Amino acid sequence: MSDVDKTDPDLEPVEAVYEALDAGAPAEALELTRRALAGGAEDDPVLHFLAGVALLELDSPEDAVAALNRACEIDPDDPEFRSRLAEAQYCACRFDDAEKEARLAVEADDRNPYGHWMLGLLLERRGRFDDADRELNRAASLAPEEFAPPVRLSREEFELHLASTIEALPASFRRHLDEVGVTVADLPSDEILLAGEPPLDPELLGLFVGVPLTERSTFSPGGEMPPRILLFKRNLERHAVDAEELRDEIAVTLRHELGHFLGLDEDEIERAGHG
Numbered sequence: 001m002s003d004v005d006k007t008d009p010d011l012e013p014v015e016a017v018y019e020a021l022d023a024g025a026p027a028e029a030l031e032l033t034r035r036a037l038a039g040g041a042e043d044d045p046v047l048h049f050l051a052g053v054a055l056l057e058l059d060s061p062e063d064a065v066a067a068l069n070r071a072c073e074i075d076p077d078d079p080e081f082r083s084r085l086a087e088a089q090y091c092a093c094r095f096d097d098a099e100k101e102a103r104l105a106v107e108a109d110d111r112n113p114y115g116h117w118m119l120g121l122l123l124e125r126r127g128r129f130d131d132a133d134r135e136l137n138r139a140a141s142l143a144p145e146e147f148a149p150p151v152r153l154s155r156e157e158f159e160l161h162l163a164s165t166i167e168a169l170p171a172s173f174r175r176h177l178d179e180v181g182v183t184v185a186d187l188p189s190d191e192i193l194l195a196g197e198p199p200l201d202p203e204l205l206g207l208f209v210g211v212p213l214t215e216r217s218t219f220s221p222g223g224e225m226p227p228r229i230l231l232f233k234r235n236l237e238r239h240a241v242d243a244e245e246l247r248d249e250i251a252v253t254l255r256h257e258l259g260h261f262l263g264l265d266e267d268e269i270e271r272a273g274h275g
Contacts, residue, residue, distance in 0.1 A: 013041065017050045026057035045074035049081050052088060061091035062198070072101075079105040083114035090121060093190070093199040098122055113143035124234060125187060125202070136238070150238040151246050158184060158233055158250075161243075165251045173258050180210070180261045181228040182254070188232055205239065206231045206253040214263030229257040 013036035020029035033051040041047055052068035068085035082105035089098035099122040105115030120135030140147040193200045210227030240246035
């Protein structure tokens with residue numbers, strides 16, 4: 001029995017949805033919102049908002065955009081609705097729309113941490129790194145339990161961490177690095193994110209590009225781009241609370257993407273990482 005099954009039946013629908021989300025049960029939360037909306041609460045903006053939050057947690061950003069758009073249509077003045085709509089649009093790689101909503105959220109309430117965080121992410125994608133960090137740090141100061149200031153390293157410092165990470169890799173992994181290049185980029189480009197359907201997550205930490213070793217053939221026609229691993233510096237920095245955690249994150253990401261080059265599945269990557 002899930003935590004939601006044990007929810008007090010006397011709870012109001014919105015309270016029940018919050019309880020489901022707090023219990024880490026977004027699918028159940030979404031079902032509760034849909035029941036409530038179908039039961040006559042279709043004009044309740046909070047239920048549409050909570051449906052959008054649940055859909056974000058279920059990695060369905062386009063559906064989240066629709067739900068959060070509806071919440072904003074009903075109540076256009078709520079900055080939290082706007083900031084979470086910006087988050088959904090960002091996750092769906094709709095960056096211009098997301099920046100518009102993030103700015104509206106911050107204009108409505110300068111103390112809205114989600115609005116500042118989303119604006120920081122979007123300014124970062126525009127290459128306005130100083131402005132981005134001001135917004136990200138503002139979010140962290142407003143909600144330190146939700147957001148941490150990004151750990152920033154120079155490119156040289158990052159490359160040194162990467163070199164030491166490579167040196168510390170298990171021998172079973174390290175010996176293959178002569179066959180695949182490792183490239184550091186600030187962020188995944190729009191071209192990378194939009195290459196497939198659905199788009200990739202803009203918070204991507206790393207990516208293997210090329211033909212896995214297990215799929216190569218001596219009869220390959222050739223002409224393929226050399227295999228390479230991309231590491232996305234600024235995303236990695238934002239996912240760490242200090243330099244030590246950043247080093248660990250670089251190691252995990254590099255090992256993971258190298259595992260994809262070797263044709264390993266997720267369990268095999270995990271086992272090989274401890275070899």
